[in-house]
Amino acid sequence: MTKATPERRSGRQLPTADELRAWRDFIETTELLRSRIASRLQAASGLSPGDYAVLLALTEAPDQQMRSSELATHVGWERSRLSHHLGRMERRGLIRRQECATDPRGAEVHLTPAGTESFRASTVPHLRAIRELFVDALTQDQVRAAGEIAAALHAHLDAERRP
Amino acid sequence: MTKATPERRSGRQLPTADELRAWRDFIETTELLRSRIASRLQAASGLSPGDYAVLLALTEAPDQQMRSSELATHVGWERSRLSHHLGRMERRGLIRRQECATDPRGAEVHLTPAGTESFRASTVPHLRAIRELFVDALTQDQVRAAGEIAAALHAHLDAERRP
DNA sequence: CTAGCATGTTTGACATGTCAATAACTCGGG
DNA sequence: CCCGAGTTATTGACATGTCAAACATGCTAG
Numbered sequence: 001m002t003k004a005t006p007e008r009r010s011g012r013q014l015p016t017a018d019e020l021r022a023w024r025d026f027i028e029t030t031e032l033l034r035s036r037i038a039s040r041l042q043a044a045s046g047l048s049p050g051d052y053a054v055l056l057a058l059t060e061a062p063d064q065q066m067r068s069s070e071l072a073t074h075v076g077w078e079r080s081r082l083s084h085h086l087g088r089m090e091r092r093g094l095i096r097r098q099e100c101a102t103d104p105r106g107a108e109v110h111l112t113p114a115g116t117e118s119f120r121a122s123t124v125p126h127l128r129a130i131r132e133l134f135v136d137a138l139t140q141d142q143v144r145a146a147g148e149i150a151a152a153l154h155a156h157l158d159a160e161r162r163p
Numbered sequence: 164m165t166k167a168t169p170e171r172r173s174g175r176q177l178p179t180a181d182e183l184r185a186w187r188d189f190i191e192t193t194e195l196l197r198s199r200i201a202s203r204l205q206a207a208s209g210l211s212p213g214d215y216a217v218l219l220a221l222t223e224a225p226d227q228q229m230r231s232s233e234l235a236t237h238v239g240w241e242r243s244r245l246s247h248h249l250g251r252m253e254r255r256g257l258i259r260r261q262e263c264a265t266d267p268r269g270a271e272v273h274l275t276p277a278g279t280e281s282f283r284a285s286t287v288p289h290l291r292a293i294r295e296l297f298v299d300a301l302t303q304d305q306v307r308a309a310g311e312i313a314a315a316l317h318a319h320l321d322a323e324r325r326p
Numbered sequence: 327c328t329a330g331c332a333t334g335t336t337t338g339a340c341a342t343g344t345c346a347a348t349a350a351c352t353c354g355g356g
Numbered sequence: 357c358c359c360g361a362g363t364t365a366t367t368g369a370c371a372t373g374t375c376a377a378a379c380a381t382g383c384t385a386g
Binding site: 012013018026029033037137150155 | 307
């Protein structure tokens with residue numbers, strides 16, 4: 001593809017120093033950002049990002065309930081991870097699990113009033129944190145570029161996964 | 164700055180739908196990317212990203228050793244996290260801790276031959292994974308932009324932290 | 327000297343994640 | 357009827373992270 005400029009993009013196995021610096025800045029900063037957003041969420045509502053994802057999905061579901069594996073797909077987690085997380089959330093009274101009427105193997109996950117309320121209280125502070133820590137740090141072009149970079153990375157990872 | 168278009172960037176508390184989509188793509192993709200890179204590293208060398216960070220710092224240190232808190236600063240971890248991690252690495256024979264000669268409170272962390280060898284074996288595959296999963300997914304401009312976005316986010320987080 | 331504060335590190339309790347194994351149930355053929 | 361393969365969800369063992377408390381030692385004011 002890049003035969004005309006072989007020294008630029010092809011024939012190289014390893015990243016250049018500049019590329020490596022960009023990678024390190026990128027990966028370290030996203031980690032830091034994630035933990036800051038999580039702190040804000042925790043402080044505002046006592047919820048973890050995982051709790052938030054589960055409560056968001058349930059809140060948007062018809063009847064505020066969902067089958068366990070449906071929920072796993074929706075939030076993009078492995079079943080096992082979800083199961084452990086639901087156990088913790090159930091202990092804290094945020095959700096309730098009950099046998100599924102139509103499939104005795106399955107479980108229905110229900111939002112409790114406490115879960116509904118915690119989620120309600122967390123929404124605005126969480127969105128405000130995203131605004132303050134992400135959107136406000138960047139220009140409009142950078143926000144757009146960040147979305148495009150994420151999309152390109154995601155597409156590339158998908159392509160690698162099953163070619 | 165944006166007085167001429169007040170509805171665009173100011174007076175708003177919450178992100179727009181586009182901004183929120185960019186945020187979600189960004190944060191979810193970086194998480195996915197992190198875990199893919201970690202899998203590659205694990206497969207190639209049996210090391211976790213944390214192991215790699217510690218071994219990299221020790222490898223670059225004079226005498227292949229470092230004081231524990233120096234190491235914590237270098238990799239950007241809390242002391243407690245480092246202590247737990249060093250315990251696990253020591254059990255696996257990657258590093259060794261011994262009393263510091265000059266300060267009886269302190270610990271020196273030393274690289275073992277096994278640690279040196281594991282790190283050596285991991286370097287090229289790890290850099291290749293960064294090349295394949297990050298650099299190759301993006302244009303040169305995007306790699307540069309990713310670095311700049313990370314720098315802007317980092318600076319903004321620092322500014323928020325202590326003013 | 328010694329009480330008390332600072333420094334360097336570890337520990338314990340717990341939240342979060344992954345992986346492999348298990349349990350409980352469905353369903354389609356013999 | 358029953359076997360075996362697939363589906364749904366949970367479990368256990370363990371790695372990784374955070375927070376607060378504990379420990380050990382050094383330093384300094386009285």
